[in-house]
Amino acid sequence: MGIIKMKKIATNLTLDAFAANCDSTCDVDSDKRERTSISSICWNIGNPSVDRATRQAKWLNSQQFDLLFLTECKKSEGCLYIEKYFQNFGYHVTFPKPENNEYGVMIISKIKPEQSNFSKFMTSLSERVVSLKIPYGSENKLELILTYVPSRNATDEKIARKKQFLENLLECFEKDPASHNRIFCGDFNILEPNHDPHYPFFEKWEYDFYSKLFNNNLKDVFRHFNPDAKEYSWIGRTNDGYRYDHFFTSPDLLSKIIECKYFHEPRLNRLSDHSAIICKMKLE
Numbered sequence: 001m002g003i004i005k006m007k008k009i010a011t012n013l014t015l016d017a018f019a020a021n022c023d024s025t026c027d028v029d030s031d032k033r034e035r036t037s038i039s040s041i042c043w044n045i046g047n048p049s050v051d052r053a054t055r056q057a058k059w060l061n062s063q064q065f066d067l068l069f070l071t072e073c074k075k076s077e078g079c080l081y082i083e084k085y086f087q088n089f090g091y092h093v094t095f096p097k098p099e100n101n102e103y104g105v106m107i108i109s110k111i112k113p114e115q116s117n118f119s120k121f122m123t124s125l126s127e128r129v130v131s132l133k134i135p136y137g138s139e140n141k142l143e144l145i146l147t148y149v150p151s152r153n154a155t156d157e158k159i160a161r162k163k164q165f166l167e168n169l170l171e172c173f174e175k176d177p178a179s180h181n182r183i184f185c186g187d188f189n190i191l192e193p194n195h196d197p198h199y200p201f202f203e204k205w206e207y208d209f210y211s212k213l214f215n216n217n218l219k220d221v222f223r224h225f226n227p228d229a230k231e232y233s234w235i236g237r238t239n240d241g242y243r244y245d246h247f248f249t250s251p252d253l254l255s256k257i258i259e260c261k262y263f264h265e266p267r268l269n270r271l272s273d274h275s276a277i278i279c280k281m282k283l284e
Contacts (some may be wrong), residue, residue, distance in 0.1 A: 002087060006061070008244060010013055010257075012091055014134060014171060024149065025195045027284040035036065035066075035225075036057075036282065036283055037042055037258060037280055037281060037282050037283060038066045038067065038111075038136075038142075038280070038281050038283065039065045039066050039067070039100035039278070039280045039281075040065055040066060040067035040068070040069060040183075040185075040278065040279050040280070041060070041063065041065045041067070041068055041276050041277070042069040042071075042146075042186060042245060042246075042247055042264070042276060042277045042279075042280075043068075043070060043245075043266065043272065043274060043276035043277075044070075044071045044148075044187045044233075044234075044244075044245060044273075044274035045070050045071070045072060045073065045079075045082070045272050045274075046072050046272045046273055047072050047074045047076055047078065047079060047103070048074060048078040048079070048082075048272070048275065049077075049078050049080050049283075050077050050081055051083040051117065052078065052166070052271065053077075053078035053079065053082050053085075054081065055271060056079065056082065056271050056272070057082050057085040057086070057265075059266065059269075059271060061086070062253070065278070066109070066110045066111065067107070067108070067109050067110070067111075067134075067144065068086075068091075068106075068107070068109070069105070069107055069144070069146045069165070069185050069186065070082070070105065070107075070108065070110035071103075071105050071146070071148035071186050071187040071245075072103055072148055072150075072187065072275060073095065073098075073103065073104050073105055073106045073146075073198070074098060074101070074102070074103055074137065075097045075098055075099070075103065075104075079095070079106065082106070082108075083095050083169060086108045087186040091108050092108070092109045092110075092111070092112050093106065093107075093108050093109075093129055094106065094107045094108075094109075094113065094119075094132060095107075096127045096130065096244045097127070098127040098128075099127075101149055102125065102127060102128075103127075103128060103150075104113075104115070104127035104128055104130075104146065105128060105129070105130050105148050105186065105257075106128070106130075107130050107132060107146055107178075108143060109132070109134060109144075111134040112134070113132035113133060113134045113144070114132065114133050114173040115132060115133075116131040116132055116133045116143050116144075116145075116176075117131070117176050118129040118143065118145055118172055118176045119145070119172070120229050121168075121171065121172040121175045121176060122168055122169070122172055123167040123168060124151055124164050124165045125150065125161075125165055128147055128148045128149070128150070129145070129146070129169070129172075130144075130145070130146050130164070131143065131144065131145045131146075132144045132275045136181060136283070137283055139282060140181055141181065141182065142182075143178060143181060143182045143183065144183050145182065145183065145184045145185070145204040146185060146186050147169065147184075147185075147186040147187075147189050148186055148189075149162065149165060149166065149169075149186070149187065149188045149189040150162045150165055150189065150191075151189045151192065154201075162189070166190075166205070166209045168204070168218070169268060169283055170211070170212055173213075174216075174243070177216070177217070177261045178250060179217045179218065179250060179251075179252070180217075180250050180251075180253075181250060181252065181253065182217070182218070182249065182250040182253075183211065183243075183247070183248070183249050183250075183253070184213070184218055184248040185246060185248060185250070185277070186245070186246065186280075187233075187244050187245050188209075188210070188244060188245070188246050189244055190202065190206045190207070190209055190210055190244070191206075191207070191210070191242060191243060191244070192207075192210050192220070192223065192243065193207040193210065193211060195240075195242075195243060196230055197240060199242075200238075203244045203249075211277050213248055216249050217251060218248040218249065219248060219249060219250070219251055219254055219256065220246060220247075220248055221247045221248065221257055221260040221279060222246070222247060222260050222261070222262070222277065224254060225260060231243060231262045232262075232263075232275070233245035233262055233267075233275045233276075233277065234273065234274050234275070235267075245262075245274060245275070245276070245277050246277070247277050249278050253281060256281045256282050256283075256284065257279065257280070258280040258281060259278070259279070259280050260278070260279040260280075261277070261278060262275050262277050262278075263275060263276040263277065263278045264275070
């Protein structure tokens with residue numbers, strides 16, 4: 001029997017045992033208390049091994065976030081473990097499975113979602129974008145858009161791939177505009193134009209994508225509340241910091257933000273090489 005098949009069997013046995021011991025307290029929908037806020041975490045999980053995924057899932061579950069926005073996911077045993085783990089707890093998991101060893105994203109929600117139109121307009125690496133809507137307040141719906149923008153090197157192929165993806169994303173905003181109740185977050189693999197330190201590797205079209213988000217009724221929540229802060233979600237081998245992971249909302253939601261900050265614990269504890277960004281909003 002091959003090693004890969006043995007690992008898959010071990011993973012399934014672990015999850016089956018977990019599910020067998022999961023009682024009614026695992027059902028998040030059984031909690032009918034009225035929500036006064038929505039808490040979320042946006043985090044690059046780095047396509048984990050099953051061992052790391054087990055630790056990530058346990059840690060995430062202990063944090064009790066309402067929304068989990070996870071990037072750098074693959075159709076791998078580790079990511080499938082996280083999917084099934086939270087399904088066993090009664091969460092609603094949206095995870096389009098990328099093919100051809102490609103990356104994707106995953107949204108895990110305590111609140112039952114429905115699909116929104118935004119991601120339907122994505123034709124380039126579409127598994128890297130997920131869009132949903134959840135009930136928000138008494139009558140409204142909150143749109144959730146998550147993306148994992150491709151990284152690149154200096155080759156023409158990788159540059160064209162990333163540029164096409166970003167252009168397609170901007171087209172989605174043009175085809176499905178919204179001025180309120182929208183969240184757009186993820187690992188953008190781009191920096192703000194005035195990022196400190198400045199890295200000459202990034203080109204104008206990458207900085208332009210960040211700037212054009214403001215033209216599409218979106219605000220950088222962390223930067224709005226922390227105009228001068230130097231915070232980074234990824235640290236390079238030479239100890240240089242990069243603010244790759246972002247959390248944007250439509251302007252109407254800014255007044256409802258309770259907190260938005262980078263959460264370095266998972267990176268410092270080596271659960272991933274990225275810090276997370278967390279955001280908590282009050283409901284009215």
